[in-house]
Amino acid sequence: MREVIFNNKNNLLQLEEHFYQLVDVEEPNTFHNLFPYKEIPKIAFNDRIVPHNMPEDIWITDTTFRDGQQSRAPYTPEQIVTIYDYLNKLGGPNGKIRQSEFFLYSKKDQEAVYKCLERGYKFPEVTSWIRANKKDFQLVKDLGLRETGILVSCSDYHIFYKMHMTRKEVMNLYLSVIRECLETGVSPRCHLEDITRSDIYGFVIPFCVELMKLMDEYKIPIKIRACDTMGYGVNFPGAVIPRSVPGIIYGLTTHAGVPSELIEWHGHNDFYKAVNNSTTAWLYGASGVNCSLFGIGERTGNTPLEAMVFEYAQLRGTLDGMDTRVITELAEYFEKEIGYKQPIQTPFVGRNFNVTRAGIHADGLLKNEEIYNIFDTKKFLNRPPLVAISNTSGLAGIAYWINNYYNLSDERKVDKNSELVKMIKDWVDLQYAQGRVTALTDNEIVVQITDCCKKLNVVL
Known part of the structure; x- marks a missing residue:
């Protein structure tokens, strides 16, 4: 029997009609009607509108030292600590920059993590990104970190062409890896790579349902990071999934039962939509948006962190303690100490922006x-x-x-x-x-x- 529930946000009784199971296909669904490789990708509409669902609390998380380092020479441990200090000051006493994620691969990475932990800041919380194996899980635990990111690619492009597996095989693999992480007492943050080319209701939602079951079993939070790896996401109401950012977030919250505080959006800027898509994720139910300073990241870059500071202020009507003057200090530090020059028209930090x-x-x-x-x-x-x-x-x-x-x-x-x-x-x-x-x-x-x-x- 389908359960009737009361929605405290809109004060309406709702009948939950959907139960989504894994659709284990023999051939990959690459959505070539939307992504014809020899043509420009298409934005299609079915005019199915989902409601705004802005969480009570929203925040920013940082990937400057993880994704931000994948497109440039690595920062030195000293540079990382200085930037981390700036992020703490920028985020303010209310911790609006909630977390900062780090690689743990090398001795330099680990040295930077130790030095940042020694600062004793509550925010940004130091979190990590590792390979999905027991040795790395133990490293996270030995460092005293409570959480780590784990790659769980979710489009058939990755499942079939990169991993050479079926959806069922890859789901079982992912769940076993997540279970191993939970066994060490570490909270996993599942990076759903390439979500905007994935089968949302045939794979992503059933997978996240299973993750929520594991969370109930172990009583350890499991975060979902929706990764728009190729920047295909669009914010237009009525656009079809998997490109629809509102549709993805709605599916995660409503049909997979993932709480807003456990959802992050991670956007790329290939089609100039990183900022708009991140803001849209907030509007439709994601508490976190993952960003890098000045948008430095893979290919066209990530969502610029400084942009989301001002998006936050525009949506909330307040900076909630964030010190935006630090943005200028960071830009000057990057230029003078790191040698990174902003394009002169870049909003907020470019030499000619005002x-x-x-x-x-x-x-x-x-x-x-x-x-x-x-x-x-x-x-x-x-x-x-x-x-x-x-x-x-x-x-x-x-x-x-x-x-x-x-x-x-x-x-x-x-x-x-x-x-x-x-x-x-x-x-x-x-x-x-x-x-x-x-x-x-x-x-x-x-x-x-x-x-x-x-x-x-x-x-x-």
């Missing part, structure tokens, strides 16, 4: 910076809006640059009609009349301003 070159925009900034700045970037990122001086800057742009560069108080700010600004404008125009095509550097402008101030007997 710099305007258009004279008409600069005129607006001069009158009221709210007109052309996304928020108070000086308050939240220690970066006031700036203008770059070029042939399109105009008088207003030059005045704005001078006032900000020299940090002039309101009573000392120069007006766009001042003689100093006009002299600089004439000089700028001459540079471009003589064939210059690039923006002027700060040093060039300062030299010219110094010269003009002497001629005008003006002190800034």
